[in-house]
Amino acid sequence: xxxxxxxxxxxxxxxxxxxxxxxxxxxxxxxxxxxxxxxxxxxxxxxxxxxxxxxxxxxxxxxxxxxxxxxxxxxxxxxxxxxxxxxxxxxxxxxxxxxxxxxxxxxxxxxxxxxxxxxxxxxxxxxxxxxxxxxxxxxxxxxxxxxxxxxxxxxxxxxxxxxxxxxxxxxxxxxxxxxxxxxxxxxxxxxxxxxxxxxxxxxxxxxxxxxxxxxxxxxxxxxxxxxxxxxxxxxxxxxxxxxxxxxxxxxxxxxxxxxxxxxxxxxxxxxxxxxxxxxxxxxxxxxxxxxxxxxxxxxxxxxxxxxxxxxxxxxxxxxxxxxxxxxxxxxxxxxxxxxxxxxxxxxxxxxxxxxxxxxxxxxxxxxxxxxx
Numbered sequence: 408x409x410x411x412x413x414x415x416x417x418x419x420x421x422x423x424x425x426x427x428x429x430x431x432x433x434x435x436x437x438x439x440x441x442x443x444x445x446x447x448x449x450x451x452x453x454x455x456x457x458x459x460x461x462x463x464x465x466x467x468x469x470x471x472x473x474x475x476x477x478x479x480x481x482x483x484x485x486x487x488x489x490x491x492x493x494x495x496x497x498x499x500x501x502x503x504x505x506x507x508x509x510x511x512x513x514x515x516x517x518x519x520x521x522x523x524x525x526x527x528x529x530x531x532x533x534x535x536x537x538x539x540x541x542x543x544x545x546x547x548x549x550x551x552x553x554x555x556x557x558x559x560x561x562x563x564x565x566x567x568x569x570x571x572x573x574x575x576x577x578x579x580x581x582x583x584x585x586x587x588x589x590x591x592x593x594x595x596x597x598x599x600x601x602x603x604x605x606x607x608x609x610x611x612x613x614x615x616x617x618x619x620x621x622x623x624x625x626x627x628x629x630x631x632x633x634x635x636x637x638x639x640x641x642x643x644x645x646x647x648x649x650x651x652x653x654x655x656x657x658x659x660x661x662x663x664x665x666x667x668x669x670x671x672x673x674x675x676x677x678x679x680x681x682x683x684x685x686x687x688x689x690x691x692x693x694x695x696x697x698x699x700x701x702x703x704x705x706x707x708x709x710x711x712x713x714x715x716x717x718x719x720x721x722x723x724x725x726x727x728x729x730x731x732x733x734x735x736x737x738x739x740x741x742x743x744x745x746x747x748x749x750x751x752x753x754x755x756x757x758x759x760x761x762x763x764x765x766x767x768x769x770x771x772x773x774x775x776x777x778x779x
Contacts, residue, residue, distance in 0.1 A: 408529055408556040410457065410489045410522035411583040411595075416633050416645030422502040423635070429504045431611050432496070432630030432655055437708035438506045441662045447507025449668060450661035452497050452549040453536035454654075455529065456490030458483045458516035460639040465501030466494055466512065471545070473514030474535060476528040486520035488638050492646055493553050495637030496654035497661065503636065503643065506658020510665070513539060513547060518554060526560050533566045537573055546573075548664045548674060551657040552603075553580040553650035555595035564600055571602040576664075576677045578657040580649035581607045582620035589692065589699035593620040604660075604681060607701060608632060608652040612714045612728040613691060615699050619649055625701035626681065627688045629655035656684070659705060715754055719744050726754070748775060 422428050429439060451471065461470040461484065473483035485491045494512050499505040517532040518524040536547050550570065570577055582595030585607075598605040598620075605624050608616040608631025616632050631652030638644040660680055667675045675683075688703035696702055716725045722736045737746035764773040 408518075408524055408526060408554055410487070410518060410554050411580055411648050411650045412522065413489070413646035413648035413650055416647065418638060419643045420641075422643055424502075427502060427504050430635040432634050432651070433504065433506055435611060435630050435706065435714065436506065436655055436659060437706045438658065438662065440707045441666065445509075445662055445665040445669060447498060447510030447658070447661045447665050449545075450507060450548050450665040451511040451513055451541070451545050452507075452551060452657050452661050453513040453515050453539070453547045454490055454494050454497065455515045455517055455532050455536065455550060455552050456493055456554065457487035457518045457520070457522055458485035458490050459494045459512060459514035460485045460491040460637070461514065463491060463637050463639065464641055465499040465503055465637050466491070468500055469498045469508075469510065469512050471511040471513060471541060472539075473516065475516035476532045476535070477516055477519050477524065480516065480519055483514045483516040485516075485639055487518070487522050488644065489518075489522055489553070489650065490514065490516070491639050492634075492636045492644060493551060493650065493654045496634060496651065497551065497658040499637055505636075506655060507661040507665070510658070510661040511545065524554075526563055529554070530563050530566050533563070533570060537566070537570050537575065547575055549657050549660045550575055550577045551654050552577065552597060553653045555580060555582055555598055557595060559596045559599075563597060567597060567600055567602045571677050574674055574676060576660050576680050577603045578653050578660060579603045579605055580653040581605045581625055583618040583648050585617065585619045585621055587615055587617035587619075587699075589621050589697050592622045592698065594622050595620055599624050602677075604656060604684065605701070606649060606653045606656045607699065608647075608649045609691070609700075609704060613704055614728065615692070616647070616649075618647075619652075619699070621698040623698055625698060627656065627684055627701045627703060627705045628652065628691070629705060631655075656705060659684075659707070662707075717744065717746060724754075
């Protein structure tokens, strides 16, 4: 088996912001809506991949351990870059912020520097993650597998059944052999097993990525095109592939596990997680389930899945690539874009009320209330 080789969009020594920054995919899934309640505290995600650069300054605080099952590479350090990128989307906490910035990452190296590995090594890695226990009694909640192959393997399937029985959610990349059509079928394992969540990829405008596999067991889709995340040697890179979509969902599941435990002092079953993700997904493509989008794009904002682009100096704007028109055109002011508060609230599906000025000390110029 091997990683689904991603398309590299560029390698960078810095991020696009001087402040901690949520990449567009994380923003599209509205992870920030969960952060006032939880940023993934207590949740553990096992990244079964090429290892992780545990020295990367955006990842080091969250790496809680790891192990290599690649005989020629006994250190779980990542010499490929794929696993480091995946880990950053899940739980980076530094210059960029992953989906669950306070979740723990367990690095399980089963693929070598070329992104290849044996079924035996992968099965051992899955079993180790299933049985792992931290110093404070922590257990793995989520397994991310951004890897696969065209053929099933009975031994791996049996191990994944055990994983599900232990209450661990397994999130898998659907595969990159697609052609953008829902009536053709491309199958990859382990994503096709019913015990796993199969995640397809969409562009940031929510259109299906033209490489994303389609079949009757695609569960949901997530951003997977030009995904900005961590890369070895304190670098960052844009990669495209269902390998990039899968960790968006793994991070989302980590947030849900964390929040669920805070409220109920126990973790939800994988079946509950799958139903919740299906229910919360924003329907794309054909109405209802389809082989390309599954049940749709998962977002913590049920009115989410909006890629909005405003153009200062023009009334034209775009939502998911479709053109609309504002009543008032946005403008630049002191290096920042400004626009009508009412129209912005309409775009974000929230309400606002303008309160006129009165004689009170705090309201001499009027106020605006926003509910979201």
